[in-house]
Amino acid sequence: MRSGLFFILFLVISSNFFGQDLTGFVNPFIGTTNYGTTNPGAVLPNGMMSVAPFNVMGSDENKFDKDKQWWSTPYSYENKFFTGFSHVNLSGVGCPEAGSLLLMPTSGELNVNYEEYGSGYAGEQASPGYYTNRLTKYGILTEVSATTRTSIARFTFPKGQANILLNLGEGLTNESGAWMRRISDTEIEGMKVLGTFCYNPQAVFPIYFVMRVSKPPLTAGYWKKQREMTAEAAWDSTAGTRKIYTRYRRDIAGDDIGAYFSYDVKAGETIEVQIGVSFVSTANARENLEAEQNGFQFDKVRTAARESWEKELARVGIEGGTADQKVVFYTALYHALIHPNLFNDVNGQYPAMGSDKILTSGAGRYTVFSLWDTYRNVHQMLSLLYPEKQLDMVRSMVDMYKESGWLPKWELYGRETLTMEGDPAIPVIVDSWMKGLRDFDVETAYEAMYKSATTKGKDNLLRPDNDDYLRLGYVPLREKYDNSVSHALEYYIADNALSKFAAALGKKEDAVRFRAQSLNYSRYYSPEYGVFRPLLPDGTFLSPFNPKQGENFEDVPGFHEGSSWNYSFMVPHDVPGLIKLHGGNRKFTNKLQEVFDDEHYDPTNEPNIGYPYLFSYVKGEEWRTQQLTQELLTRYFKNSPNGLPGNDDTGTMSAWAVFSMMGFYPDNATEPFYTFTTPIFDRIMLRLNPDYYDNKVLEMEIVRPGKNARFIDKIVIDGKKFNGYRISHEQLSKAQKIVFYLKERNH
Amino acid sequence: MRSGLFFILFLVISSNFFGQDLTGFVNPFIGTTNYGTTNPGAVLPNGMMSVAPFNVMGSDENKFDKDKQWWSTPYSYENKFFTGFSHVNLSGVGCPEAGSLLLMPTSGELNVNYEEYGSGYAGEQASPGYYTNRLTKYGILTEVSATTRTSIARFTFPKGQANILLNLGEGLTNESGAWMRRISDTEIEGMKVLGTFCYNPQAVFPIYFVMRVSKPPLTAGYWKKQREMTAEAAWDSTAGTRKIYTRYRRDIAGDDIGAYFSYDVKAGETIEVQIGVSFVSTANARENLEAEQNGFQFDKVRTAARESWEKELARVGIEGGTADQKVVFYTALYHALIHPNLFNDVNGQYPAMGSDKILTSGAGRYTVFSLWDTYRNVHQMLSLLYPEKQLDMVRSMVDMYKESGWLPKWELYGRETLTMEGDPAIPVIVDSWMKGLRDFDVETAYEAMYKSATTKGKDNLLRPDNDDYLRLGYVPLREKYDNSVSHALEYYIADNALSKFAAALGKKEDAVRFRAQSLNYSRYYSPEYGVFRPLLPDGTFLSPFNPKQGENFEDVPGFHEGSSWNYSFMVPHDVPGLIKLHGGNRKFTNKLQEVFDDEHYDPTNEPNIGYPYLFSYVKGEEWRTQQLTQELLTRYFKNSPNGLPGNDDTGTMSAWAVFSMMGFYPDNATEPFYTFTTPIFDRIMLRLNPDYYDNKVLEMEIVRPGKNARFIDKIVIDGKKFNGYRISHEQLSKAQKIVFYLKERNH
Structure with a gap:
C-alpha cells in the first residue's frame, strides 16, 4: 500500500489541474431553510467540531423557535435573533440534538439572559470552515473557524466594556445539565449532558470542553438560573433569576449555568476564543486543543480549514x-x-x-x-x-x-x-x-x-x-x-x-x-x-x-x-x-x-x-x-x-x-x-x-x-x-x- | 511541651476515674424543636461530617416544611416524614445551609420522587456518633455513624427489591446544582454547590464526595428532573418529570439529580454505604474515606465514634x-x-x-x-x-x-x-x-x-x-x-x-x-x-x-x-x-x-x-x-x-x-x-x-x-x-x- 503522504501530495498537485477555488463553489446557506436542517457554520470534512450561528431561541422576532414546534437545527435562514455560536452540531437531521456550548460576545453592561443579550445581525457570510456576521445591537464583528476537534472565534469589539459569554444552559438538545470549573484566568473546562435524540430518553452522552480566551479578563464569573422559591423568596432576591456569581470560581453545576469574561477594550480590539471538545474527558478536550491549534492564530486556522476542504472537494x-x-x-x-x-x-x-x-x-x-x-x-x-x-x-x-x-x-x-x-x-x-x-x-x-x-x-x-x-x-x-x-x-x-x-x-x-x-x-x-x-x-x-x-x-x-x-x-x-x-x-x-x-x-x-x-x-x-x-x-x-x-x-x-x-x-x-x-x-x-x-x-x-x-x-x-x-x-x-x-x- | 500521646493516655486512664459512660448522658434530641436547630445525627467532636435524619420536606404531614417558612435545620422532632440522611449539617444555626447529599434506602419498585419515596419512621434512637430508626413504610432498619470526614450507614432490608438513593437535588441549602459520575459498580463521586447562607447570594462553595456501597448492585443509574417543555412535550414523555437514566453512567449534572443502586436481597440482608466528603476535591474525599475507614465495618466506626466522644466529654x-x-x-x-x-x-x-x-x-x-x-x-x-x-x-x-x-x-x-x-x-x-x-x-x-x-x-x-x-x-x-x-x-x-x-x-x-x-x-x-x-x-x-x-x-x-x-x-x-x-x-x-x-x-x-x-x-x-x-x-x-x-x-x-x-x-x-x-x-x-x-x-x-x-x-x-x-x-x-x-x- 502506498503511503498516505504520497496520496496527499498527489491531491495537492492534482487539485491545481483545473486551477479552481472549489470552496468558492460551496454555499453553506443551501438547506438552511425549507427544513433542510443544514447550517452555515464552520466545520472540517467529517470533523467532530462544528461552529454554527445559533438563532432559534430567545425572540418572538424569529419565525421559528426551537421550543414552539418540532425543531432540529441550530440555525434558520429566516430568523433574525442571534444568541451565540453553538459548538458541535448535527447537519441535516430531523430531531433536536447537540447544538450547545453557546458562545456569545456582547458589549456594554453584563447581561446573562439570552432573551435580552441576543442580537440582530447583518453582513452574514459563510464559506467552508468560516462564518462571519456583524451583531447590529453591539457593533461586534464575529468570525469563527474550526479544526477537526476545536474551534476558534475572533470578536472585534467597539470601545468600552466587552463581554464573552458561554451559555451551557441552552442549546438545541433537549437534555440539560452541565458542570464547569475555572482552570485559570483565561481557561475554563466543563461538561454538558446531551441526548434524547428523537425523543429516546436513554440515548444520553456527555460532551467535555475546554475554553480559552486570548486575554485575561478584568472580571469573570458564572451565572446560574436559581430555583423558584416559595416562602423563602421573601429573603432571597435571586429566586427564579439568573444569579451572577461574581466571586465564586470553583466547580459549578446545574440545569442553566454559564460563564462570563468581561473586559475594557479599545475600539476595534479583538479577543479570540478557543474551544476544544472531546466525548471522553476535559483532559482530552485540552489535548485536542493543544494538538490542533498552536496559540491563538485565527487566520491560520481559517486558511487550514479552507485548504482541508479544498483538498476533499x-x-x-x-x-x-x-x-x-x-x-x-x-x-x-x-x-x-x-x-x-x-x-x-x-x-x-x-x-x-x-x-x-x-x-x-x-x-x-x-x-x-x-x-x-x-x-x-x-x-x-x-x-x-x-x-x-x-x-x-x-x-x-x-x-x-x-x-x-x-x-x-x-x-x-x-x-x-x-x-x-x-x-x-x-x-x-x-x-x-x-x-x-x-x-x-x-x-x-x-x-x-x-x-x-x-x-x-x-x-x-x-x-x-x-x-x-x-x-x-x-x-x-x-x-x-x-x-x-x-x-x-x-x-x-x-x-x-x-x-x-x-x-x-x-x-x-x-x-x-x-x-x-x-x-x-x-x-x-x-x-x-x-x-x-x-x-x-x-x-x-x-x-x-x-x-x-x-x-x-x-x-x-x-x-x-x-x-x-x-x-x-x-x-x-x-x-x-x-x-x-x-x-x-x-x-x-x-x-x-x-x-x-x-x-x-x-x-x-x-x-x-x-x-x-x-x-x-x-x-x-x-x-x-x-x-x-x-x-x-x-x-x-x-x-x-x-x-x-x-x-x-x-x-x-x-x-x-x-x-x-x-x-x-x-x-x-x-x-x-x-x-x-x-x-x-x-x-x-x-x-x-x-x-x-x-x-x-x-x-x-x-x-x-x-x-x-x-x-x-x-x-x-x-x-x-x-x-x-x-x-x-x-x-x-x-x-x-x-x-x-x-x-x-x-x- | 509534653507529647500528645501522653495526654491521650492520661485522658483514657482518667476517664475511668468516675467510671461513667458519659456518652450515655448525651441526649442528641435536645434542641431538635423549639427552634433549637440542633439535630440528632451522628457527628464526631468538631467533625466535618455529620449525618442527620432529614425530615423537613416532601409531605404535608410534617408540621414544618423547609420551603414553607424561614427554616434552618434538617430535622424537626415533631415531623413524621423521613426523606433520607443529609450529610454535613450545621448545628444550631438560624439560616438554611448544607444538609444535602440525601441518602435514602427504600424497598420495592424504584421510585425517585422524594414526595413519594419518603417514609414514616419509628424506633428512633440517637447517641453520640450513632442514630437509628425504622422506616415504617418499608420495614427497613437504618443506622448511621461517622468519622471526622466520612460517614457510614447500615440498612437492613426486608426480602425483595432494595434500593439505595442518593438525592443531590434537594437539601437544606438554597443553592442548587450538582455533578457526579460513576467510578465503578460500587462507587460514585461528585460535587454539589452549597451556599447563600443567610441569603447572601455570593457566599457559595462546593462540597465534593465519594460514595461507596458494600455490594455491587443488580442495576444502577441516575435520575434527573427534566425541564418543562412547551411544544416538544408532545414527543418527550419525560418532560417535567424525574427521568430515570437506566443505562447512562458517565458524568451527569443538573439542578435536581440523583443516583440509585438496586438489589435483590434476602430477608434481613444488610447493605452498608460510605460517604467521604471534602471541600477540596473528589480525590481528597476518597483519600479521607480510605484514611478514616478500612472497608465496611459499621460497628467499628460506631464504637470509635462513641469512644471519641467519651474522651472529649x-x-x-x-x-x-x-x-x-x-x-x-x-x-x-x-x-x-x-x-x-x-x-x-x-x-x-x-x-x-x-x-x-x-x-x-x-x-x-x-x-x-x-x-x-x-x-x-x-x-x-x-x-x-x-x-x-x-x-x-x-x-x-x-x-x-x-x-x-x-x-x-x-x-x-x-x-x-x-x-x-x-x-x-x-x-x-x-x-x-x-x-x-x-x-x-x-x-x-x-x-x-x-x-x-x-x-x-x-x-x-x-x-x-x-x-x-x-x-x-x-x-x-x-x-x-x-x-x-x-x-x-x-x-x-x-x-x-x-x-x-x-x-x-x-x-x-x-x-x-x-x-x-x-x-x-x-x-x-x-x-x-x-x-x-x-x-x-x-x-x-x-x-x-x-x-x-x-x-x-x-x-x-x-x-x-x-x-x-x-x-x-x-x-x-x-x-x-x-x-x-x-x-x-x-x-x-x-x-x-x-x-x-x-x-x-x-x-x-x-x-x-x-x-x-x-x-x-x-x-x-x-x-x-x-x-x-x-x-x-x-x-x-x-x-x-x-x-x-x-x-x-x-x-x-x-x-x-x-x-x-x-x-x-x-x-x-x-x-x-x-x-x-x-x-x-x-x-x-x-x-x-x-x-x-x-x-x-x-x-x-x-x-x-x-x-x-x-x-x-x-x-x-x-x-x-x-x-x-x-x-x-x-x-x-x-x-x-x-x-x-x-x-x-x-x-
Whole structure:
C-alpha cells in the first residue's frame, strides 16, 4: 500500500489541474431553510467540531423557535435573533440534538439572559470552515473557524466594556445539565449532558470542553438560573433569576449555568476564543486543543480549514454547467462530507459503544451513523471517492458490535438511538466489501449480521419483531400505527445483502436462506391496488386500505414517514421480480410513472429516492430516469437557502444530488452497480485514491449536441460502446474515460 | 511541651476515674424543636461530617416544611416524614445551609420522587456518633455513624427489591446544582454547590464526595428532573418529570439529580454505604474515606465514634445533680463541641479563605465560625477545656486574614457570609492570648485587627460604617431599620480587646486610642430612659423611641434581633462605667432587675446572655446572679427536644449552660476572668490539657447543707477563702480544689 503522504501530495498537485477555488463553489446557506436542517457554520470534512450561528431561541422576532414546534437545527435562514455560536452540531437531521456550548460576545453592561443579550445581525457570510456576521445591537464583528476537534472565534469589539459569554444552559438538545470549573484566568473546562435524540430518553452522552480566551479578563464569573422559591423568596432576591456569581470560581453545576469574561477594550480590539471538545474527558478536550491549534492564530486556522476542504472537494473536478449548478454540486459534496464524523480524540481515545468504557483506536473512529438514510448512497459515494474514510467507518461499525453486541442502526456519539428501522449496517458493510474494501474483521462482521438476522425478537435490539418475520416471512400489523411493512422491507434488503455476503464467504446455506427471506416482500403486494399493503397476523390484508394515507407525515398503518406509494417500489434487490409481480414491463413502468404523475413521490424521504432509477431496469424506458433526475435536480436542488427538498439526512439528499449530477447512481445498496443517467456537466474528473484504486483519474466527458440534449444516446467507455445502462463498480472505477453522447429526443 | 500521646493516655486512664459512660448522658434530641436547630445525627467532636435524619420536606404531614417558612435545620422532632440522611449539617444555626447529599434506602419498585419515596419512621434512637430508626413504610432498619470526614450507614432490608438513593437535588441549602459520575459498580463521586447562607447570594462553595456501597448492585443509574417543555412535550414523555437514566453512567449534572443502586436481597440482608466528603476535591474525599475507614465495618466506626466522644466529654467529670441535669450538662458540652469544625482533609488541604486557592495546613484548619455568637463563651470554654483546639482555631482565623485580607466575621467553609455584625474575631484571639495561648502569629494577628479598626468604611469588609464610627465615636442611624447601635456596641467590645492586645504588645498609643474608642458607648445612654437609644448623625437621639420595640424579631431602628433592653447592658468591658452612668449601684441593679422582672430578657439571643452575671459586679447583689442562673437553667435547659431556649447558635447557648452549671462564666470576653455562680452539681472535675496547663485536674466540690441551698456562702480555694465573686483564669486554672459552700438564704 502506498503511503498516505504520497496520496496527499498527489491531491495537492492534482487539485491545481483545473486551477479552481472549489470552496468558492460551496454555499453553506443551501438547506438552511425549507427544513433542510443544514447550517452555515464552520466545520472540517467529517470533523467532530462544528461552529454554527445559533438563532432559534430567545425572540418572538424569529419565525421559528426551537421550543414552539418540532425543531432540529441550530440555525434558520429566516430568523433574525442571534444568541451565540453553538459548538458541535448535527447537519441535516430531523430531531433536536447537540447544538450547545453557546458562545456569545456582547458589549456594554453584563447581561446573562439570552432573551435580552441576543442580537440582530447583518453582513452574514459563510464559506467552508468560516462564518462571519456583524451583531447590529453591539457593533461586534464575529468570525469563527474550526479544526477537526476545536474551534476558534475572533470578536472585534467597539470601545468600552466587552463581554464573552458561554451559555451551557441552552442549546438545541433537549437534555440539560452541565458542570464547569475555572482552570485559570483565561481557561475554563466543563461538561454538558446531551441526548434524547428523537425523543429516546436513554440515548444520553456527555460532551467535555475546554475554553480559552486570548486575554485575561478584568472580571469573570458564572451565572446560574436559581430555583423558584416559595416562602423563602421573601429573603432571597435571586429566586427564579439568573444569579451572577461574581466571586465564586470553583466547580459549578446545574440545569442553566454559564460563564462570563468581561473586559475594557479599545475600539476595534479583538479577543479570540478557543474551544476544544472531546466525548471522553476535559483532559482530552485540552489535548485536542493543544494538538490542533498552536496559540491563538485565527487566520491560520481559517486558511487550514479552507485548504482541508479544498483538498476533499478536489476529488471531483467539473467543467460546464451553470455557476449555480456548480455551487449545487460542490455544496452537495460538502454536505455529504460532514457525517459520519470523527469521534476519537487526537490521542485515539473514544467512548465505547453503549457503555462507560474508554477505548483507544489507532485509526479514525467515526460516529453519527444515520444508517437508514445513508446506507442508500452516502457510503457508496464514500467508497468510490473517499474509500479511506469508508473503510474506517466500516471498521468503526464492526467495533461497535464488538463493544456493544450489536451493529449500529442510528448511532450517535456512542449511543444507539434506535431511530428509524431495519438493519442498515448490513448493506453498508457488504457494499464496501463487494467494492474491495475488505481490510476489516470480516468474520466478526458476518457474525454480527447473522446475530441480528437470527436472534429472537425479545433479545434482538435491531429486529425486535424478528419472531414474526422469521415465522411468517413478513411483519404483520399488530398495532394500529405500527411501521410493520417498513420494518419488513428493510429486513428484506438487509437479508439480501447478508445472503450475498454469505455466498462470498462460502456460507452457501446461509446465502440460500437469507436470499429466500429477502424475496418475501412479494407477500405485501396487493394485486388489487398494485402496491404494498399491510398484512395481518392471519395473512390477510389490512382493510380498509388507502395507499395514499401517510402523505405529509400523517399517521398510517404499516408505513413509517410515508404512504404505501413511497415504499411499494423499494425492492432494489429484486427489481426484475417486482416487475414480474406487476405483470411485466409495461404495467410496472406505468405504475411507477403514476408515482410521479400523481405526485406520490416524496423527494424528501429515503424509501422512494431510488425510484427514478428503476425505469432503467426496463429496456427502452431509461429516458424516464434521465428526464426525471434532471427535473428533480432542477426543481429541488438550488443555489439558495431553500435549495434542498427537506432534511438533508446527514448528507443523503446531497449524495443523491452528487451522484445524479455526475450521471450515475447506486440504486441498489450492496450490488456493486450504478445506473446511468444524464450528467449535468460537460466534463467530470474523479480522482480516485490510489491506495485503493489502480486507476488514478476517471474522466467523464459529456458530448451535448445542444443545450436541450437531455437524453443519453450512447455511452463509450475507453473507446468502446457500452451496452445497457447499469455499470459495475469495477468497470466504472477502472475506466479511464467515459463519454456520454447525448440527444434531444427520448427515443 | 509534653507529647500528645501522653495526654491521650492520661485522658483514657482518667476517664475511668468516675467510671461513667458519659456518652450515655448525651441526649442528641435536645434542641431538635423549639427552634433549637440542633439535630440528632451522628457527628464526631468538631467533625466535618455529620449525618442527620432529614425530615423537613416532601409531605404535608410534617408540621414544618423547609420551603414553607424561614427554616434552618434538617430535622424537626415533631415531623413524621423521613426523606433520607443529609450529610454535613450545621448545628444550631438560624439560616438554611448544607444538609444535602440525601441518602435514602427504600424497598420495592424504584421510585425517585422524594414526595413519594419518603417514609414514616419509628424506633428512633440517637447517641453520640450513632442514630437509628425504622422506616415504617418499608420495614427497613437504618443506622448511621461517622468519622471526622466520612460517614457510614447500615440498612437492613426486608426480602425483595432494595434500593439505595442518593438525592443531590434537594437539601437544606438554597443553592442548587450538582455533578457526579460513576467510578465503578460500587462507587460514585461528585460535587454539589452549597451556599447563600443567610441569603447572601455570593457566599457559595462546593462540597465534593465519594460514595461507596458494600455490594455491587443488580442495576444502577441516575435520575434527573427534566425541564418543562412547551411544544416538544408532545414527543418527550419525560418532560417535567424525574427521568430515570437506566443505562447512562458517565458524568451527569443538573439542578435536581440523583443516583440509585438496586438489589435483590434476602430477608434481613444488610447493605452498608460510605460517604467521604471534602471541600477540596473528589480525590481528597476518597483519600479521607480510605484514611478514616478500612472497608465496611459499621460497628467499628460506631464504637470509635462513641469512644471519641467519651474522651472529649471526660474532660469534665461530675457527681450529683439529677439524671436530667447530667443529661442537660453533657448534651450542652456535646453541642458546644460540634462547631467550629475541621475543614482540612486528611492530607492537610483546604480551600483558602475567599479565593479559589487550595492550601495545606499541618495542623487543624477549622471552619464554621459564627463569631458574633461564639466569641462570648464557646471559645472561652475551649480555651479552658480544649486549648489545643482553640489554638488551632486562632491560627485558622489568623490564616484567614493572610489568605483573604480580613479576619472572619461569620466564616462558612472558606467564605465570609457577613452575617450579623461587629468585629468578633478580635475578642476571641485576644482572649486566647490573655489565657496563654500565644503560639500563633501574634504580629500578623495584631495587624489584622488594626486594619479593620482603622480602614475607611468603603474599603472595610468588617466595619463598613467605620467612617462614622471613627469620626463621631458612634454609628448614627442612617436608615430606618439599620442596626447602627448594635454595630457600634460590638465595635466598642472589639476595640477594648484590641486596646488590651496593644497594651500587652507594648503599643501604648494604640492601647490608649482603642480604649478611649471603646468607652464611647456612653453616648448611646439615654438618661431619660435609662437605656441605649439610637443616635442621629447630628448627635441627637432618635425620636420617637420605644425601648421595647424589637421584641420577637420585629423591625426596630438601631438594633439587630432585639430591643434596646437586650443591648443596653452589653458593655462587658466597662461594667463599672455603666454602673456610674446609671447613677450608681442601686439604680443600676434596679434597672438590670427590671429586664428580668418585666420580661425583657431574651434567653435566645446573645447580646443579653451575660446580663445575669452583671449583678455580681455590685457587692451584695451577687445572689441575684446565683438565683437567676439557676432559674434560667431550670426554665430553658431541659432534657427534652424543646430543651434549648432557641437557636443553639453553634453551641453558644449550650456553652452558657455548661459554664453556668459548673458555677462560673466568662462574662467579659477578653478579660481573663470568670464570675462565680452556684454550681448545679456536687462535684466537678475539670481535666486540663497538661500540654497547656500545669494543673492536671481542677476539682470543684459543692457543699450543700440542704437541697434548697441555692446561694454561695463562701468559696474556698486550696484551703483559702476566696474574696469576691470574680476569679482570674490563671487562679482558676491553677487551683487544685475549689469548694463552694452554699446557703439557703440570699443574705
